[in-house]
Amino acid sequence: MIRYVSEFLSPLCLAVVLTAAGTANVLAADVNELVExxxxxxxxxxxxxxxxxxxxxxxxxxxxxxTMVSFKDEERPCEETEILDGPRKGEKEDMCKIAADLSEADTKLIAEHFAGKPFVRAKQEFDADKAKLGKGVHDTSCKKCHENGGSSPDDDAGILAGQWIPYLRDQFEEYAADERPMPKKMKTKFEKLNETDIENLVHYYASFQ
Ligand code: HEC
Ligand code: HEC
Known part of the structure; x- marks a missing residue:
């Protein structure tokens, strides 16, 4: 059968067919390799x-x-973190370097991959009284851009509901220190918050489980 095909296809033609098949395989494997x-x-x-x-x-x-563009441009802080698992376990990396090493096309593939996976809310302790007060702050100042307790991906503003408290606290610190840029209208609201408001907000977001 192979001889039969090759007799009918010119070598060039066969090369094109083989290359096309090869490319398809590479593309299919690629995103999994990229997100590993x-x-x-x-x-x-x-x-x-x-x-x-x-x-x-x-x-x-x-x-x-x-977000990956912000990291690439070093607009968001990039603390070195130890890799927790996999072949490079124990080595250090940071998001700015990771984002800078990716092409625009690869970044898009990676983003679409993660966008298609379910956000599984963190199981963490929270204080119900603080969460209740936090809801009040959120509904007054944040709801407009972070709908449904900050659980709507379509807001393109990050998911807050069910995100880890320590990560959220870090982000609030970075915003307060002017280390991470935020939209002008968010800044206006954010500047009016005191420490207690922020503490209540993180418990509110953690209450989504
Ligand atoms: C060495 C550990 C490490 C690796 C590897 C890593 N990240 Fe991160 N990533 C982090 C940390 C830590 C943060 C939080 C940074 C901060 O505090 O601002 C983060 C933040 C992010 C954020 C921002 C999330 C948000 O809600 O704003 C995105 C998106 C992201 N990473 C995507 C990726 C992608 C895609 C890859 C793989 C190509 C990757 N990361 C690999 C540690 C890592
Ligand atoms: C005018 C719209 C707007 C308002 C109002 C607003 N935000 Fe945001 N927020 C955004 C956008 C857009 C982003 C994503 C851009 C960025 O990286 O900062 C964001 C990002 C965030 C993040 C980071 C999410 C992540 O995954 O890292 C937090 C936390 C946050 N907002 C909290 C708040 C809180 C709390 C309030 C109310 C006091 C608020 N925002 C009000 C638009 C808004």
């Missing part, structure tokens, strides 16, 4: 079990792409 290093810190399918590393599954592809 992410699992070393962000856990299986982007559902981090480490409280200072964010759950990235289920965020919109737009948010993930924008």
């Amino acid at each position: 290093p992410c699992a070393g810190c962000h856990g299986k399918d982007g559902v981090s079990t480490e409280s200072d590393i964010p759950i990235i599954a289920g965020n919109s592809a737009t948010y993930i792409i924008d």
Whole structure:
């Protein structure tokens, strides 16, 4: 059969057919290879079990792409973190380097991959009284852009509901220190919060389980 085919196809033609098949295989394998290093810190399918590393599954592809660009441009702080699992376990990496090493096309593939995975809310302790007060703050100042307690990926603003408390606290610290940029209208609201408001907010987001 092979001889029969090759007799009818010119060598060039056969090369084209083989190359096309080869490319398809490479593309199919690619996204899994691309996201493998992410699992070393962000856990299986982007559902981090480490409280200072964010759950990235289920965020919109737009948010993930924008975020990777912020890291690439070093607009967001990039602390070195130890890789928790996989072949490079124990080595250190940071998000700015990781984002800078990815092409635009690969970043898009990765973002779409994680956007298609479910955001699994963190199981963590929270204070119900603080959560109740936090809801009040959220509904007054944050709801407009972070709908449904910050659980709607379509807001392209990160998922807050069910995100890890230590990660959220870090982000609030970075925003307060002007180390992470935020939209102008969020800044106006954010500047009016005091420490108690922020503490109540993180318990509110943690109450989504
Ligand atoms: C060495 C550990 C490590 C690896 C590997 C890693 N990350 Fe991260 N990532 C982090 C940490 C830590 C943060 C939180 C940074 C901060 O505090 O601002 C983060 C933040 C993010 C965020 C922002 C989440 C949000 O809600 O704003 C995205 C998106 C992200 N990483 C995607 C990826 C992708 C995609 C990969 C793989 C290509 C990857 N990360 C690999 C540690 C890692
Ligand atoms: C005008 C719209 C707007 C308002 C109002 C707003 N935000 Fe945001 N928020 C955004 C956008 C857009 C992002 C994503 C951009 C970025 O990286 O900062 C964001 C990001 C965040 C993040 C980081 C999410 C992550 O996964 O890392 C937190 C935390 C947050 N907002 C909290 C709040 C809180 C608390 C309030 C109310 C006091 C608020 N925001 C009000 C638009 C808004």
